[in-house]
Each structure stands twice: as C-alpha cells, then as structure tokens.
Amino acid sequence: MPIIEIFVLIQVGSAIGALATIAIVVFTAILGTWMLRSQGLSTLNKARNRMSGGEIPAFQLMEGLALAVGGALLLTPGFVTDAIGFACLLPPTRHLLVNAISKRVSIAGMAAGATASGTRESYSQTSGKKAGNSAKRPAAGQGDVIEGEYTRKD
Secondary structure, three states: HHHHHHHHHHHHHHHHHHHHHHHHHHHHHHHHHHHHHHHHHHHHHHHHHHOOOOOHHHHHHHHHHHHHHHHHHOOOOOOOOOOOOHHHOHHHHHHHHHHHHHOOOOOOOOOOEOOOOOOOOOOOOHHHHHHHOOOOOOOOOOHHHHHHHHOOOE
16 A cells, blocks of 8 residues: 555656645645544434434444544545545445445444344435434344244155
8 A cells, every 4th residue: 555655646746746745635634634523523423312312323333433544544645545534534435335334244243233223224325314224123032933844855
C-alpha cells in the first residue's frame, strides 16, 4: 500500500504541483476529521436510542468500527487511503459495507445487525435509509415442532 500511495502522490504532484498536492492532502485530513466527528456523534445517538429501547446496537457498533477505520485512513497521507476512508465515512457506502460484513460475521451468537428482538436492520442501497426489518426469528428451543415417523430407503 505505501508503494501505491507514493506512486499516486508523485503522479498527482507532477500534474498539479507539490504545494497543491500537499494542500489537498491536508484538506482531506481536516474534512475527514470533521466528518468523523459528525458521523460518529450520529451513530452514537442511534446506539443510545436502541439501547434505551432494550435492543442491542450491533449494527451501530459495526458502523462505529467502520468510522474508526475510515478516520484513521483519512489521517494517513495519500489519495488511495483517502478514497477508502471517505467510503467508510459516507453513510450510503458505509451502510453497504456494514451490511456486506454483517452477512458474514456473527456477534455473540446472533447475526450482526440483529437486535435483542431478533430482527435485522436493512438499508436501501440507493438512499441509505432503513428499508425495514426482516421477519422475527424464533428463539432457541421455540418454534414449530413437527412430529412424525420416517423410514430410510437406500
């Protein structure tokens, strides 16, 4: 990654000049810090609201992790890390990222993004708004019981 960053910085620097390149890198760090603060506070408030409602804010915790990674990448000088960092900070791309990860990761025995009531948040890919909850999953040991007999035929 450092080699790619150095290459891109040299290419941009030769195209627009060294001072302009440095100014852009500093500007993205300042913009990223401001975005991290505002998005982080928003995510923290969502998590508090879910906890006060008796739900587990697993999705918001994963968003917080994406925000932390994005913030660290934006503070790292370079254009490639800035692009990845902004993708982690912008709500639509962050929701896509967290939804993709939540399909593969489980937290404490429940699907990531699941709440205490067993529902999962889903976000629209175009608007980044909550699309709704999926059907509730029965808790362990509950649900329909089907009794019957079977014979195995080989």
